[in-house]
Amino acid sequence: MPAPILEVRNLVKTYPGVRAVNGTSFRVPEGICFGLLGPNGAGKTTTIEILEGITRPTSGEVLYRGEPLGPRFRREAGIQFQTTSLQDFLTVREQIELFRDFYPQGLSVEELAELCALGDYLDRDSRKLSGGQRQRLLLAIALVNDPALVFLDEPTTGLDPQARRNFWSLIERIKAQRKTIILTTHYMEEAYRLCDYIAIMDHGRIIAEGTPEGLLAQHFSEVVIELPYNAIDGKTLPFVARRDGDLVEILTEDVNAVIEQLLQAGVPLQRLSVRSRTLEDLFLELTGRELRA
Amino acid sequence: MMAALKRVNAVMRARMLEFVRDRGSFGWNLLLPVLLVFGLALVFSGEPRPLYKVAVLDDAAQSSARHPFLDTPHIDFYPAESLSGAQADVSRHQTDMLIDLRHSPGRYWINPTSGKGELLERLLLQTDPELQRQTITGKPIRYVDWVVPGVIGMNMMFSAMYGVGYVLVRYRKNGYLKRLHATPLSAFEFLCAQILSRLVIIIVLSAAIFFGTGLVLEFRMEGSHFALLLLSAVGAVSLIALGLIIAARAESEEFAEGLLNAIAWPMMVLSGVWFSLEGSHPALHWAAQLLPLTHILDGARAIMLEGAGLSGILPQLAALAVMSALFLSISAAIFRWERK
Numbered sequence: 001m002p003a004p005i006l007e008v009r010n011l012v013k014t015y016p017g018v019r020a021v022n023g024t025s026f027r028v029p030e031g032i033c034f035g036l037l038g039p040n041g042a043g044k045t046t047t048i049e050i051l052e053g054i055t056r057p058t059s060g061e062v063l064y065r066g067e068p069l070g071p072r073f074r075r076e077a078g079i080q081f082q083t084t085s086l087q088d089f090l091t092v093r094e095q096i097e098l099f100r101d102f103y104p105q106g107l108s109v110e111e112l113a114e115l116c117a118l119g120d121y122l123d124r125d126s127r128k129l130s131g132g133q134r135q136r137l138l139l140a141i142a143l144v145n146d147p148a149l150v151f152l153d154e155p156t157t158g159l160d161p162q163a164r165r166n167f168w169s170l171i172e173r174i175k176a177q178r179k180t181i182i183l184t185t186h187y188m189e190e191a192y193r194l195c196d197y198i199a200i201m202d203h204g205r206i207i208a209e210g211t212p213e214g215l216l217a218q219h220f221s222e223v224v225i226e227l228p229y230n231a232i233d234g235k236t237l238p239f240v241a242r243r244d245g246d247l248v249e250i251l252t253e254d255v256n257a258v259i260e261q262l263l264q265a266g267v268p269l270q271r272l273s274v275r276s277r278t279l280e281d282l283f284l285e286l287t288g289r290e291l292r293a
Numbered sequence: 294m295m296a297a298l299k300r301v302n303a304v305m306r307a308r309m310l311e312f313v314r315d316r317g318s319f320g321w322n323l324l325l326p327v328l329l330v331f332g333l334a335l336v337f338s339g340e341p342r343p344l345y346k347v348a349v350l351d352d353a354a355q356s357s358a359r360h361p362f363l364d365t366p367h368i369d370f371y372p373a374e375s376l377s378g379a380q381a382d383v384s385r386h387q388t389d390m391l392i393d394l395r396h397s398p399g400r401y402w403i404n405p406t407s408g409k410g411e412l413l414e415r416l417l418l419q420t421d422p423e424l425q426r427q428t429i430t431g432k433p434i435r436y437v438d439w440v441v442p443g444v445i446g447m448n449m450m451f452s453a454m455y456g457v458g459y460v461l462v463r464y465r466k467n468g469y470l471k472r473l474h475a476t477p478l479s480a481f482e483f484l485c486a487q488i489l490s491r492l493v494i495i496i497v498l499s500a501a502i503f504f505g506t507g508l509v510l511e512f513r514m515e516g517s518h519f520a521l522l523l524l525s526a527v528g529a530v531s532l533i534a535l536g537l538i539i540a541a542r543a544e545s546e547e548f549a550e551g552l553l554n555a556i557a558w559p560m561m562v563l564s565g566v567w568f569s570l571e572g573s574h575p576a577l578h579w580a581a582q583l584l585p586l587t588h589i590l591d592g593a594r595a596i597m598l599e600g601a602g603l604s605g606i607l608p609q610l611a612a613l614a615v616m617s618a619l620f621l622s623i624s625a626a627i628f629r630w631e632r633k
């Protein structure tokens with residue numbers, strides 16, 4: 001593994017009555033997209049804010065290129081928060097210029113507009129942007145200093161599917177520039193597509209980490225057969241089937257044998273589908289299916 | 294319709310709960326009117342003000358040889374600090390008469406354009422026809438001359454404190470400050486930028502009000518515009534810095550508003566924006582010295598009404614500079630980028 005650009009050691013953050021981060025350690029190698037996943041309340045946002053230098057840990061340390069977070073980190077890191085308001089009554093260009101002026105070096109407004117597909121909106125009042133355009137502006141602001149390390153905290157939350165996919169393309173362009181990205185997301189499809197390495201958090205700890213493929217291979221050997229629940233219609237099946245809403249899921253390593261048994265049981269197979277286990281399956285398996293506040 | 298009312302009720306209820314549970318703003322909103330009522334009661338307490346004011350220069354003022362005129366009821370006889378100062382007051386109609394009883398025969402001064410002076414003269418000569426009449430002429434200080442520095446100062450105060458206070462609280466509340474915190478911008482740089490931007494706004498607006506109203510009202514301006522500009526700039530910085538202390542940590546507009554009101558409104562009363570505190574309790578005079586607006590108005594009136602130069606307003610400039618440094622240090626020390 002290459003030298004880490006960011007290293008987290010025994011991070012702990014406590015609030016009155018709550019231990020939000022509970023001894024978290026991990027390393028982020030340079031040039032990868034690192035995904036930090038976890039359900040609500042897992043300690044993900046607190047961890048990210050500590051990594052961003054916004055929140056101080058109760059104990060533990062974060063090292064950027066081997067040094068505690070300091071002025072160099074501020075200069076070389078770009079951050080897109082989950083939610084950020086900008087100053088009112090400024091155009092897109094003025095917003096970018098405002099943040100661009102905070103840094104000694106960086107990209108020009110035109111370069112950022114090209115990178116983040118904002119060329120058509122530079123002179124528009126930033127309050128009048130659509131959700132996707134606004135996220136692209138916030139990404140441009142995160143990139144004004146041409147950062148080596150970029151934090152993207154749930155950047156596509158609330159976007160429609162098309163805007164989300166457009167945003168993924170932008171992140172892939174940033175990845176192609178060999179920048180290190182730390183991404184948090186609730187969309188497992190997004191994490192699978194963009195992340196080279198994933199850490200899953202729950203209850204303030206990292207409970208699993210690895211490449212997406214590696215994690216899936218490590219935890220799953222079977223595939224999923226899905227059927228509408230009403231297709232079973234009270235029939236007794238000779239294997240374990242799990243209900244998930246209107247569907248029934250059957251996990252198996254031998255698809256042919258299961259299909260044969262379903263036919264013998266008289267189950268109609270018109271709406272049967274077979275799929276591999278996904279990151280979402282893994283996430284749910286590791287963090288549980290119960291609803292969390 | 295019922296569903297709409299239900300929604301309105303739910304939002305209203307939630308909003309009221311939010312207000313009541315925000316103990317800071319709730320407390321201030323409750324406390325402020327009470328404090329104001331007590332404050333105003335204190336300012337206007339005591340005997341009604343006399344109708345006439347007479348300055349007296351008399352070595353035997355406290356002796357048995359007291360001049361019979363000094364026993365006339367409903368006239369405010371006060372010891373004059375100096376002959377020239379009291380003469381200036383008579384010329385500006387700030388005092389209706391000056392009597393010098395240190396020599397025999399005594400003398401008295403009135404401004405012939407003052408009706409009150411003429412009436413007092415008739416009363417005086419009934420008790421002592423030997424007194425020698427002197428006259429001083431001068432343009433009277435109208436209330437508008439006196440109140441213009443107050444109004445402009447008050448406007449500066451509101452613009453400085455509320456402008457900076459609200460903006461910072463809004464920035465903190467909507468996460469904009471948090472975003473700035475993630476940049477190399479330091480708290481000190483941010484606060485300086487806030488002060489400078491607001492200072493420019495205040496000076497430009499105050500100058501526009503000063504010259505604009507001056508064209509219409511032709512108020513008195515005896516001193517130098519440069520001295521007034523310098524005093525305004527230092528004064529504005531002190532007021533902005535005071536606003537920054539309030540905005541340094543406040544997380545809701547309501548709490549900030551309560552706190553700002555609690556400082557701004559008593560300051561407006563105690564600093565003498567609308568009326569002088571002359572004759573009120575000494576404790577109020579002492580308290581007024583702790584407020585930047587008092588020094589701004591004292592300095593501005595000295596420049597505009599008495600023609601004071603820079604040396605004449607040095608005490609006010611020094612007080613404002615000390616307050617600015619103190620307020621800025623406190624605000625920088627307690628400043629918080631984010632909500633708790």
